Amino acid sequence: MTDADDYDYEELGLVAGLEIHQQLDTAEKLFCGCPTELREPEASDRRFTRYLHPTKSELGEIDEAALEESMVDREFEYLAYDTTCLVEEDDEPPHRVDDEAIEVSMEIAQLLDMNVVDQINVMRKIVVDGSNTTGFQRSMLVANDGEIETSEGPVGVEDMMLEEESCQRVEETDDGVRFSLDRLGIPLVEIGTKPDIRSPEQAKEAAKRIGMLLRSTGHVKRGLGTIRQDVNVSIADGARIEMKGVQSLDDIDDLVRNEVRRQVELLDIKDELHERDGQVGDPRDVTEVFEDTDSGVIGGALSSGGKVMAVPLYGFDGLVGREIQPDRRLGTEFSDHAKRHGAGGIFHTDELPAYGVTEDEVSALSEAVGAGEDDAVAIVADDPETAEQAIEAVAARAETAMDGVPEETRDANEDCTSSYLRPLPGAARMYPETDVPPVEPDPAEVKPPELLTEKVERYQAEFDLGEGVANQVAYGQRWELFEEAVETGVDPNLAARTVESDVTEIRRDDVPVENLTDDHFRGVFALLADGELAKEGVPDLLTALAENPELTASEAAEQEDLGSAAEDEVRDAVVEVVERNAAQVEDEGMQAFSGLMGECMGALRGQADGDLVSEVLREEIQKRA
Incomplete structure (x- = not known):
């Protein structure tokens, strides 16, 4: 048995492509005005059940994947919320396509060097696994014929679809599956590359490139489950396999390697069976x-x-x-x-x-x-x-x-292997949506955003941030708050530390940082810009706001006594510390500085700038040394 790392992928004829599914961060869902925020299942106030069955396409055909799925008799239960509408329950026709979703998808098309279609038409894609209350997913072609660059050569982008996200799977039940309706209808782009990928490493690099371009818009959702990668893989004598639901970009290369190994082994088994007349x-x-x-x-x-x-x-x-x-x-x-x-x-x-x-x-x-x-x-x-x-x-x-490698859809496992899911879907699963009018997009109205890679370079050049810090801020979720803070006069490195490392540090102490809002950060930056908060007090203030999110930054600073101390207050506190340790100062001189600095900062309880405390402490020690 050959190790996957030893394969000559060119000799094997490896061909791979990607399908990237990314949720858009819009205010409303794709075909209704409901919010796109996820809810806890416990918040559900009612539920209903459905049984779904496949239907024939306009040509009278039934999709093979849908037919197999329907052979498993299951009940689908849906959790509804106070935000759930009749469209989501499939008791009312869909509304017009959300304008914001169209605009963001055109922005993405420009970043992928794609051509936006003249008219966007909505199609229905049959899905009978219960993840849609309708039994189908609404999907529309927005753009095609794009390209991205990788170190191993360009990778073509076949098309980009704008779709409605499916329901969130909550759990298996005795009778079937329970779904949550909060995720259903969130706008989702599906980006499909051409089969231009020739190595596991190129597959991973291409996925990361597309992910960076998507995040550059600032209008895509972040976090677990908001982006999923499907990987299509085949070798010369094998078959096309679609691996669904890859959650981590770092797993893509190993998934491709293991699928190549699987196909090689299955082809060897086929040959052996033929020799044995199996x-x-x-x-x-x-x-x-x-x-x-x-x-x-x-x-x-x-x-x-x-x-x-x-x-x-x-x-x-x-x-x-x-x-x-x-x-x-x-x-x-x-x-x-x-x-x-x-x-x-x-x-x-x-x-x-x-x-x-x-x-x-x-x-x-x-x-x-x-x-x-x-x-x-x-x-x-x-x-x-x-x-x-x-x-x-x-x-x-x-x-x-005995035939080798069957074409099929497979589920990506956490250990970078895959398991059988269903047959590959065919064209019979698509047919026109008659309830939604077509959209005529105008890409000229959309301007492409600054790429995250460009933003990193600008932060280094313009704000003198180190490369690591610039990457943290640019690829983080609060870069807009960072830029706002710098515009108000906050030191760039302090602003960067506030939105990134300070938040990370207090999260490690189990502080509920998810409670921090944009307005909380704006309030913190306003206090810093006005000199009413020392930079040393920022972590304590963020902690207080996370634990008491109903407070404003000013209220929390007053509650925690985090106001910035005046210079004479700082000097009084430092003098008190130095006099209390007079013997040590007399014996050690400036060597006593490090120990006394910590004591001074503790005495001032984060109310003073460290640079000011350091300057005053050095002066007082020198007077007595």
């Missing part, structure tokens, strides 16, 4: 083999009225247990398909005897299905209907193993 037998009931089993899983299923179904895999011996990704085997792929039909998983003879299954039971199982030494057997133990559907799914997946 075949998949018919599923059959083998419950009798396990009537007296000590296996907890199988015994539990049988005691509940279930049965054991098996499928013989002729020529598969040793291949079902073969690792194709880190800690994932061909048998894991089979199990993914079984789980889609409600089964807990599968057992197979490459891993048995184990899990309470004995050697005698393995022999009896093989005999029951006519499997020999070169063959394998997979089994599912569950209620009769689930067991039958799950073993059929395993058999179908085993059939595709």
Whole structure:
């Protein structure tokens, strides 16, 4: 087995592309006037349920992915809030497309060097996994034919769609899935690159470049779940695989590497099966083999009225247990398909005897299905209907193993592997939306923003910030507050420290910094600009505001006694400290400075500027030395 790091990606014919999904930070949702703020599920004041089924496209076709999803009978429950409207519940037609969302999407199009279309038309995309109350997602093409630069060459941008975000998945229930409606309808751009990416490293670099361009607008949401990356990967003799829901940009290169390894291993398995003349037998009931089993899983299923179904895999011996990704085997792929039909998983003879299954039971199982030494057997133990559907799914997946790599949509796992999700969707899932009129955009009205990389350079040149600090501020969420503060006369380095490092430090002390508002920071900067607050008092003031968000900065400063001390007050406090330590000053002279400086700052309780305290302390020590 070749390590993924040793692959020659050019020789393998690696082709990859990205789909970046980014929520926009607009005031209203895409097709209604509801706010785009997320709510806690506990705030829900009512709920309702739906069952969704696939519909035919205008050509009379049903999308394969939607059809498979509909085979799993599930109830979808939706949590509604006092902000939920009839559009979100699918009890009222959608309103016109939000103007702000159109404007931001055109701004993004300019940054990606894309051509905005002459007319934006809304389409419906069938989605029957419950994540939309309507059974479809509204989507519209905004721009196409763009390009970004990477160190390994340009990557084309195929298109950019403006879509409504889906519901937020809250939890699995006994009957199906519970969703929250607060996220449904938030404007979302989907940016698809051309298949120009030729290495895992280039995939990661391209995603980071697009992410930087998106954040440069200042109008995209930040935080976990607000941006998701899908990665499309194939190799020359493999197949196109779409990996969904990549949360971290840092995982993209490892995901690509592991998918390449999976496809290489599956192609090797295909060749081996052809040499062995591999075949998949018919599923059959083998419950009798396990009537007296000590296996907890199988015994539990049988005691509940279930049965054991098996499928013989002729020529598969040793291949079902073969690792194709880190800690994932061909048998894991089979199990993914079984789980889609409600089964807990599968057992197979490459891993048995184990899990309470004995050697005698393995022999009896093989005999029951006519499997020999070169063959394998997979089994599912569950209620009769689930067991039958799950073993059929395993058999179908085993059939595709003899063809190599099946095209499919896969779920990106936290360990940078992937698992089966559903078939790739086709064109049959799209059809026109008749309730929303088209939009004729005017890109000439939109001016592109300053890139974050340019902002970093400007902060270094204009405000004399170090590169690290400039990066923190430019890529942070409060760069506009920073610039406002500098305009009012606050020292740039102090303003940068206030919006970034001070907030980080008090967060580490479990201070609820999420309570800090823009007006809180503006109040802090106003006190600094007017000389009414020493820079040393900023962390204490931010802490007080975070813990008492109803207060203004002035009120919190007064409550915490954080007013800036006058020079004579500073001198009186320093003299008191020096006289209290007169013997030490006489013995050590200026060497006593460091110890006394901390004592002076403590005595002034953050009310004095450190530079002023330092200057006065040096003077008083020199007088007595």
